[in-house]
Amino acid sequence: MPQARPPSRPTSSGTVTTPALASRRPHRRGSTLTTTFRELGILPETAEALEAVGIINPFPIQEMTLPVALSGTDVIGQAKTGTGKTLGFGLPLLERVTVPADVEAGRAKPEALTDAPQALVVVPTRELCTQVTNDLLTAGKVRNVRVAAIYGGRAYEPQVEALKKGVDVVVGTPGRLLDLAGQKKLDLKHVKCLVLDEADEMLDLGFLPDVEKIIDMLPAKRQTMLFSATMPGAVIGLARRYMSRPTHIRATAPDDEGVTVANIKQFVYRAHSMDKPEMVARILQAEGRGLAMIFCRTKRTAADIAEQLQHRGFASGAVHGDLGQGAREQALRAFRNGKVDVLVCTDVAARGIDVEGVTHVINYQSPEDEKTYLHRVGRTGRAGAKGTAITFVDWDDIPRWQLINKALQLDFNDPVETYSSSPHLFSDLGIPEGTKGVLPRSERTRAGLAAEELEDLGETGGRGSRGRRSPGVSAENERPARTPRRRRRTRSGTPLDSSVTTNTATADTGAAEATESVERRTPRRRRRMRGGAPVEATAAPVTPATAEPAAPEATKVAETVVETVEATEPKPRRRRTRKTAEPVPVAPEATAATEAPPAAAETAVDTAEATEAKP
Structure with missing residues (x-):
């Protein structure tokens, strides 16, 4: 009662x-x-x-x-x-x-x-x-x-x-x-x-x-x-x-007078920022390690460490403010279900999150104050279970950590300088000798973040992954790729796509069809204009006339030119054009005379000079 x-x-x-x-x-x-x-x-x-x-x-x-x-x-x-x-x-x-x-x-x-x-x-x-x-x-x-x-x-x-x-x-x-x-x-x-x-x-x-x-x-x-x-x-x-x-x-327990829970073993190390990922990878291979949570101060650091741990073979997920709500809940569900055993997060997950089986908490970056430290460390050792808390302190964070240490009355005022190869790191945390920073393939038994379904929450505000695809998001859940813009090539107003597509119909008739497509392709014609009249009309009869000139005919043409020059009055010499040559019936012959042998041309020039020299 x-x-x-x-x-x-x-x-x-x-x-x-x-x-x-x-x-x-x-x-x-x-x-x-x-x-x-x-x-x-x-x-x-x-x-x-x-x-x-x-x-x-x-x-x-x-x-x-x-x-x-x-x-x-x-x-x-x-x-x-x-x-x-x-x-x-x-x-x-x-x-x-x-x-x-x-x-x-x-x-x-x-x-x-x-x-x-x-x-x-x-x-x-x-x-x-x-x-x-x-x-x-x-x-x-x-x-x-x-x-x-x-x-x-x-x-x-x-x-x-x-x-x-x-x-x-x-x-x-x-x-x-x-x-x-x-x-x-x-x-x-x-x-x-x-x-x-x-x-x-x-x-x-x-x-x-x-x-x-x-x-x-x-x-x-x-x-x-x-x-x-x-x-x-x-x-x-x-x-x-x-x-x-x-x-x-x-309420406090009678045997727990400190600020933190008594059944949490705490370790504080002075670590170099370049060596921290290697230290984390070795700590995660400690004996008896269950689920682990890694806390960072910035969202960028959390995303980077989660990605590095995935490359090292660990089943890791991330929870931070740059992720959409669906990705955050996906990572937490995978962590609770055991598909992911390492959760890298910012202080957004340090409050009230209760996951059974968390044995290790790693403060990758020193917390801002003593309250943040208490809530981070409190993710392990819950409901009477035992846990381990490891804190990395940079050289620049020593003054801040000393204030936290004093406020919480801890015994880590001067953290020990520690590297991934330090013997006391292996002995303190029960890390087997010879452990390296990459998880052996035989121990990669977790399903990973991709095995947890990403729920469509109809998120508002557009807070997606901001250009970075969150781990485990399948390609089919993303926006489909944009169809590339196709430009239609035309020539003289006719599209070339039909002739191009017929080239790849079959291998047997490829050469024949290619020849036909070349024949069907009309060459691009440029209309040459002189004095406002098209040149093609006068050029057509010129070509056969100049095909095979004969020497005797050229001599007669030269005499005709001389007689014409004598008949005309002396005036400045003008360059003959084809437009002026149109009414002259001997235009084809005159054109042929221009391409006469050199002897006939010289005779015509000498005769013209002699005519001009007469008084």
């Missing part, structure tokens, strides 16, 4: 705390709270759904949160990443939702049923949105709770259709939620429970104004739960404005 919960008492700060928290006694499992979800008082259908997937015993944050949240009190939950905050707020949220199964069981009246959302969960990233949605669907499977994921990067129509059909719980990112609410497609007037997950990350990403607008659309009478790994001042200010006498629950 569950023990009775002692009455809460207000503190001077206006919040409500439990006696266990007020006395600052460390919580030990089984000391003050019960140890199974059924005994915590959740609905039997929910407990049955959790037991079906092997979830029976709660974690400390869940044990401490459920009794308070089930009573309807506002809650601020603070715990380390990877300790089960999702079910800490998810189970009370599902209890507040009324579904037809509750009416059949007699727990609710039919008037309480509605197709509008009754609970709202706001998360900072798309990946966390899909994960929380899946967790809530798992817990509410027996009761058939309808959960919809609303986030950007996907087409509007499927999300609007889901809202029209009716949903009980909406999980979404601030931008798309505010967009649909502004279009009157999302009705928030019936929301009875609001959850802000990873609130500090939403503030860091600049979502605070959007979150405040969403909260202003909700009914004033509601339960509000805020969960986060860290509690900066802005989050506390948000809680004071929008929460009513919240209970602040901070």
